[in-house]
Structures are given as structure tokens and as C-alpha cells.
Amino acid sequence: MDLKLLTYIVVGLSFAVYIGIAFWSRAGSTGEFYVAGGGVHPIANGMATGADWMSAASFISMAGLIAFLGYGGSVYLMGWTGGYVLLAMLLAPYLRKYGKFTVPEFIGDRYYSKGARMVAVVCLIFISFTYVAGQMRGVGIVFSRFLEVKITTGLIVGMGVVFVYAVLGGMKGITYTQVAQYVVLIIAYTIPAIFISVQLTGHVLPQLGLGASLTDGGGHLLDRLNTVVTDLGFAAYTSGNKSTIDIFAITMALMIGTAGLPHVIVRFFTVPKVRDARTSAGWALVFIALLYTVAPAVGAMARYNLTTTIQHGAVGQPSSNIVYEQRPDWFKRWEETGLIKFADKNGDGRIQYYNDANPAFAAKAEAFGWKGSELKVDNDIMVLANPEIAGLPDWVIALVAAGAIAAALSTAAGLLLVISSAISHDVFKGALTPNMSEKQELMVGRIAAAVAVGIAGYLGYNPPGFVAQVVAFAFGLAAASLFPAILMGIFSKSVTREGAVTGMLTGLAFTFGYILYFKGIFITPMAKNVPENWLFGISPEGIGTVGAALNFGVTFVVSKLTARPPKEVQDLIENIRLPAGAGSAHSH
Template sequence: MDQFTLNLLVVGATFALYFGIAIWARAGTTSEFYTAGGGVHPVLNGMATGADWMSAASFISMAGIIAAGGYDTSAYLMGWTGGYVLLAMLLAPYLRKFGKFTVPEFIGDRFYSQSARLVAVICLIVASVTYVIGQMTGVGVAFSRFLEVKASTGLYIGAAVVFFYAVLGGMKGITYTQVAQYVVLIFAYTIPAVFISLQLTGNALPPLGLFSTHIESGMPLLAKLDQVVQELGFAKYTGHSDTTLNMFLFTMSLMIGTAGLPHVIVRFFTVPKVADARASAGWALVFIALLYTVAPAVGAMARLNLISNIYPNGTQSDPIAYEARPDWMRNWETTGLLKFEDKNGDGLIEFYNDKSKNEDFNAAAAAKGWAGNELTVNNDIMVLANPEIARLPGWVVALVAAGGLAAALSTAAGLLLAISSAISHDLIKGSLNPNISEKGELMAARVSMGVAIAVATYLGLNPPGFAAQTVALAFGLAAASIFPALMMGIFSKRINNVGAVAGMLSGLLVTVVYIFLHKGWFFIPDTNSYTDAAPLLLSIKSTSFGAVGALVNFAVAFAVSRATAAPPQAIQDLVEGIRIPRGAGKAQSH
């Protein structure tokens, strides 16, 4: 059976499962659409949270970023995992105790202000739309490969799939679909990693294989990788080239951005009581760790295998001829995500760092007649291409395609639900039309989700970075706007409505402006450029600025609150009650 047919069978089988679940779990009420009726078992909710959390950025792009960037990009791992711990310990149980459907609803009630609720809706939509762009980018990458079409065509197909099961099932359908998607994505991620680790090191456990001996060279795997990348003019894989300040702020932005993500927070409203929310958080961390402990090995081994494919004789002076390139390169060229340009006309693939800071290397490359790097490999293809590069069986390749789609679709669905609930529940029912019927609200939620899918698809055609980079921008926006408001709302009785609104707007505005300036977008974004301009403030990049925006948010909120009247006593008593995580019933819809 050829690979294309095998891909269709495996991916088609998983999609049939998702569609079947969506039809079986079709939401009939707003409670089922927003919170799955509040009756999901903690273990299943933990699994669904893991799928919701491990997006295209985690499955498809994170290992690709690590493969390209090495040690410096380990901040993605530290920030995203640490952020989930913050969310589970500091926010989730208390928000579940409060018992509302959405983050803006909590902010509106806690800060006794319709304006605060509307500002939270704006912050949520900005962060979530940015995040969903990264997911749709991943959907396009995965569909493009397994259907052997352009990435843009894959994106359109993926959008249609998301529209069907997310709009139909709401949170109830999404939850049970995400359980199935978690099973698919975790097998799809770990099985190829085990195969490749055995090939390269003889160790069946990828995290241990990363620190084992490379069989072919007899060197430690990471030492071998350092050697081959430096021979091609790249920085040392295990070296640290980023500034400590930027790396710290980037990690913090990811951590507190994680804790402010509305599509993950809402998952803790789908369980019956507060104790179940805590149990869900624990189980989710276990399920997340299964992928995150494997990702560094996947990234390192993918980088080593990629270079070995281009230089099969083990010497960097003897690259492979373009006409003799392996099949996996031919397959990915179809998608437009891998490109070759013969700059010196010798028919060979010269893959190296033509912007190397090593002058001796640059001189040696010029002496060989190399006229610049000739192979462009999109970071987002590394995980999906990894089994093909390692020449694994066809069923493994098909499984990885299914896993990539499961990861991207699960998070996209969760984000779209957060956006639609903010519009239908917080904007329409909360402000514009409080007397809307439950049926009307449900229809508004589905229509707004459809519009959000269309917008995300359009923006996903020209994303502002690789999937993981785009997602990092979304985390920065959530860190600067939503997280501080939630923390102050739970742990400070003194923050009032004026301070909360001023803080959220200040944090969001300063972060958006910095991102636009640093990206060089100004008023007309050049969405085809993934390269940042020079840092505007010290060494802080756009993906790291969310932590600074959060500090601005906290500072403005405290300063304004101190200069204005304290919250009413009833609100202060409410804050005191939130911090006692007992006795919560089902989430309230009104």
C-alpha cells in the first residue's frame, strides 16, 4: 500500500471517530455548550485538558524550534510546563469555586463593572485569536503533507473540519473529542521517538537516549550533534547565546501567559466540584509530561537525522546531489515548506549557516564555491517529517500525521469555544441583549464561532511566525492582560473596578505596541517576515515582553486603586469567599 493511501486510511479513521463523538455529544443547552454540563470525570477532563493544552505548537512546532535553536529554545518547555503548574495551584480551584462560565464573567462580577467585563472580552479575543492563528498554521502544515497539497489548501480543509465538530458539539462534544485526540497524539508522538532513539542510541526511552551514546560515532549524542552543527557554521547546539534577561522574561511570559489562557481555565468548569478541578489539574500534568519529557529528544534527534540525510558520507564537504535527494524531501517540496535553490549551479545541496559569525568557516565555505545556504526547511515540518527522515515504516508516518492534526484541531476547538462564549455570553447576553433566550444565545455562540474560524483561517494563511512563535506572542498578550486581573481579583481585596480596567488596558496596549514595533510591522504588518528587528528595550524580544506588560498591569492597577475608593464590602467578602475552595456547585449560567 502506498503512503498516500495509508495516510488517508489512518487519518480518515481518526476523523470518523471525532465526527462520531461530536454527533453523539451534541450540545443541546448553553450549559452543555459552555461547560459540558459540568459532569466530566476528572481523569477524562485531565486527558481533555492535556489535548487542549498540547497544541500544534507543542506537537508540531516546539520540537522543530528546539531542533533549530537548541538550548536557548528550552525556555518553551520550562515556560509552558511551569505555567500549567501556576494555573493549577493559583487560579483553577478558586475560579471553579466562583462558579461562572467564562473569564470575562468572573472579572465583570469581581470588579463589579460591566466595563471591566468588556475589556476582558477584548483582551481574551486578542490573545485567543493570536493563539488560534498558530493552531491553524499547524493544521495547514499537517494537512498539506498527508494530502500532498499546498499548505494553504490544507488550511482550508482543516478549517472545515474544525467548523463541523466544534460548532456542532460545543464544550460537550469538544471534551470527549479531545479525550480521543489525546490518545491519538500521545501515541503518534512517542512511538516514532522510541523507534528513532533505538536507531541512534539503542535506548528505547527517548529522554534517556538524549544523554546516551550515539551508536555510529561512539560519542555522546549531544556531543555528536554539537560537532556536526558547528562544522556547518551553526552555533553550538547545547550552547547559550541568548541573554539571561531575555530568556528569563520569555520563560516568565510563557508561564504567566499559560495561567491566563481562557480556553484552559474553562476546562475546570466541566467537572462537578472543586476537588475534581484539583484532581483534573493533577491528571492533566501527568498527561502533559508524557509529551514534554520526550520533546527535547525529538528535537535533537531530528536535527541530527536531517544533517545526516544531507551529508550521508559524514563529511560536510560532500553534500548529496539534489537529483539524488531522498523521497521525504520530494514529498515536502510539494507543500512549499521545504525549498531548494541551487545558488552556485553545482547540483549539490549546500546546507549551512551562511550568516555564521565564524570568519574561518565563512572563508572555507567561500573557498568551496558555496554561494549561500540552498535548503530552506520550515521548522514546523520537523516533527511530521521526522519518521520519513529516519525511514520508519509507513504506518508510523501516517500515525504522526494523524497526531499532528489531533493536536492542532483539539486546541483550535478549545480556543474557538473561548472566543465564541466571550462574544455570545459576555458581550451579547451580558451587555447588548440581556433578555436573549437560551436558544438565541446558543445560536449566537455557534455563529460567532463560525466567524472566528473564518478570521483565524484568513490570518493563518500569513502567520507572523512559526506556529510556536505565534503562540508565544499570544501567551505574552494573555500574560500582560488577563493573568494580572485574575491574580488581583482572587488575592487582593483592595483592587477596584477602575484599577482593574486601567491595568488591563495598559498591559495590553504596551505589549501590542512593543510587538508591532519589534516585529517591524508598524501600521502595516509584513506577515511574511518571521525575523524580529533589534530589541527596543535592553535585549527584550517581542515574545518576551508579556512579562513586562504584566508588571505594567500590576503597577497601574495598584496605583489607580490606591488613589480611588476601595471596593464595596460585599465585593471584599466575595474575594474572601473565593479563597475557600469548598462547597461549589455546578457552574451558573446566569
């Protein structure tokens, strides 16, 4: 059986499972559509939360980032896992006890203002669409490579599958589908990692393989990798290339951004009791750690395999570069997607792959007759191409394709539901037509989800030029706008609606403006995005930390200058924080 047919079978079977679950668990009420009826078991919810969070970015991109950034990529591991600790301790139990359906609803009630609720809706929709564009693009890439169809076709199939279980099943359908998707994605991620770890180091656990010696007698894996990449002019894999303040700022922005992401927070409304919210956050951390502790090994081994495949024998010698006409089959297959490119700059027919931006290495390269690096490799192919580079069996490659699609679709579905509930519950029910019936609200939610699927598909097919640049912006936005408002809403009785709205808008505007300025999306030249020009040496990826600090400061000052919240709001906050009546959740 060839790889294409095998991939169709594996991916087709996984789709059949997802759609079957959606029909079995379709929503019959707004409670089931928004929060799965509040009856999901903490372990199942932890698994679904893991799938919701471990998107195409975690499955496809994160190990690719680690592969090329090396030590510098550790900020993503620290920030994205640390955010869950914050969620479990500071937000999840209290928001679950509050018992409403959406984050904007909490902000609207706590700050006794429809305006605050609408600001939260705007933040939520912007964050969610930024994310979902990346997920749908990931679906398109996987389909185009493994099923050998056009990206457009892949997107349409992906949209169709998401449409069925997001629109039909609502949160109830999505939750149980995500449990299945977690199982698929974790198996698909770890099995190739185990194969490659055994192949290179003899260790079954990739986590141990990362710190072990190579079986071919080449020494320690990381020492050998450092030699391989530095011989080609790249920075040592284990060296840090960021300042301490920037590492801190990026990690903090990712942490509090995670804790402020609406599609993650809403998962904690789906469990029966407050204690279950804390428990499911703990389980989510365990399930996420299964992938996140493997990712550094996947990144390092992928970089080692890629570089040593392109460079045969002695690294950095002109005769050791492989001849382009004799390139391996995996190289040819990925070339067709446009995600790996070769340009023969010196006409010798060999592939020169090195860091041509390193002036210290330029003289050596010139002596070899090299005229610049001739290979461009997209970060996003590293996890997907890794099993092919390592020569693993076809069934493993097919499994990786199914896992990547599961990761992208699980997050896309969660994001689309958050968008639809914000529109139906917060905009229509909360502001425009408060007297609408539950049946009408459910219909509006489904229509909103269908429209959101269409927009997501378009963004995946034709992403704005800056989508790849604003992944950090989505975190910065959540960190600088929603996180401070939620945290202060729970732990302070004195924060007023004027303070909260002013703080959210200040943090949002500052973060948006800073990234716009340095990322050069419209006017500013890209050349400005250099460390010397950054505020306090903080990169655009980490500026959400400063935005959050501004939000906290402005909120505090404005709250001091305005009238204290009404007594019923202060009583509400007291009730959220006290354990009495912790098992109940009031609905509408």
C-alpha cells in the same frame, strides 16, 4: 498499500471517531455548551486539557524550534509546563468555585463593571484568533503534504470537522472529542520517537536516548551533534545563546501567559467540584509531560538525522555534500510543499547546507568554492518529516499525520468555543440583550462558533504576514492583560474596577507597542530587532513579563487612589477563597 491511501484511512478513521463522539455528546443546554454541564471526570478533563493545550505549536513546531535553537529552545518547555503549576495552585480551584461560564464574566462581576468585562472580551478574542490562525495553517500544511491536496482543500475539510463538533457538541462534545484526540496525538508523537531512539542509540525510551551514545560508535549523541553542527558554522547545539534576563523574561511570560489563556482556564469550569479542578490540573501536567519530556529527544535526533543525511561522510568537506539529483525521496516530497527549498548558488549540483551568517566560517566555505547556504528548511517540518528521514514504516508516517491534525483541531475547537461563548454570553447576554432566553443564547453561541470557524479558515488560508511573529504576542497579551486581573481579583479585596481596567489597558498597550516596534510589522525596520536595542536586554518574546509588571503596578496605584470595592464584592472574594460550600457552583 501506498502511503497516501494508508494516510487517508488512518486520518479518515480518526475523523469518524471525533464526529461520532460529537453526535453522542451534543449539547442540549447552555451549561453543556459552555462548560459540559460541569460533570467531567478529573482524569478525562486532564486529558482533554492536555489536548487543548498541546496544539499544532506543541506537536509540530516545538521540537522544530528545539531542533534549530538547541539549548535555547528549553525556555518553551519550562514556560509552557510551568504555567500549569501556576494554574493548578493559583487560579483553577478558585475560578471553579466561582462557578461562572467565562473569564470575562468573572472579571465583570469581580470588578463590578461591564467595561472591565468588555476589555476582557477584546483581549480574549484577539488572543484566540491569533492562536487559531496558526492551528488552521497547521491543518492545511499536514493535508497538503500527506493527503496531497491543496492547502485550501485541507482547510475546508478541517473547518468542516471542527464545525460539526464545536457547533453541535459545544464544550461537552469538544471535551470528549479532545480525550480521543489526546490518545491519537500522544501515540503519534511517541511511537516515531521510540523507533528513532532505538535506531540511533538502542534505547527504547527517547528521554534516555537523548543522553546516550550512538550505536554506530560515533560517541555520545549530543557530543556528535555538537561536532556536526559546529563543523558547518552553526552554534554548538548544547550552548546557550540568550542572556539570563531574557531567558527569565521569556519563561515567565510563557508561564503567566499560559495561566492567563482563556481557552485553558475555561477547562476548569467543566469539573463537578473545586477539588476536582486542582486534581484535573495535576493530571493535565502528567499528560502534557508525556509529550514535553520526549520533545527534546525528538528535536535533537531530527536535527542529527537531517544534517547527516545532507552531509555524507566527513562533515564540512566539499565532496561530502549529496548531489541534488540524487536527493532522497522524502526531500522531493517536502519540496513540493515549499517548506524545504534548494538554490544551487555555485552551480556544482551539490547541496551546501551551512551557516553562511557566521563570518568565522565564511573563509573556510569560500575555500571550498561555496557561495552561500543553498538549503532552507522550515522549522515546522522537523516532526512531520522526521519518520520519513529516518526511513520508518509507512504506517508510522500516517500515524504522525493523524496526530498532527488531532493536535491542531483539538486546540482550534477549544479556541473557537471560547470566542463563541465570549460573544454570546458576555457580549449579547451580558451587555446587549440581557433578557434573552437560554434557547436564544444557545443559538447565538452556535452562530458565533460558525462565524468564528469561517474567519479561522480564512486566517489559515491567508494568514496576516505577522502571524508567525506574534505567537509570542499572544502569550505577552495574556500575561500582560488577563493574568494580573484574574490573580488580583482572587487574592485582593482592595483592587478596584478603575485600577483593573487601567492596568489591563496599560499592560496590553505597552506589550502590543513593544512587539510592534521591534518586530517591524508596519514601519519599524527589522534591523532594529537586535539585543542592544531591547529594553533591559529583554526580547519581544519575553516583554509580556514587563507588561504584566506594569499592569500590577498601575492597578495597585490607581486602586489606592479610588474608592474601595463595594462590600458585596469584598464578600464575594472572601467566599471564593474560603473552603465552605466548596462543592457548589451557582449558575444563571
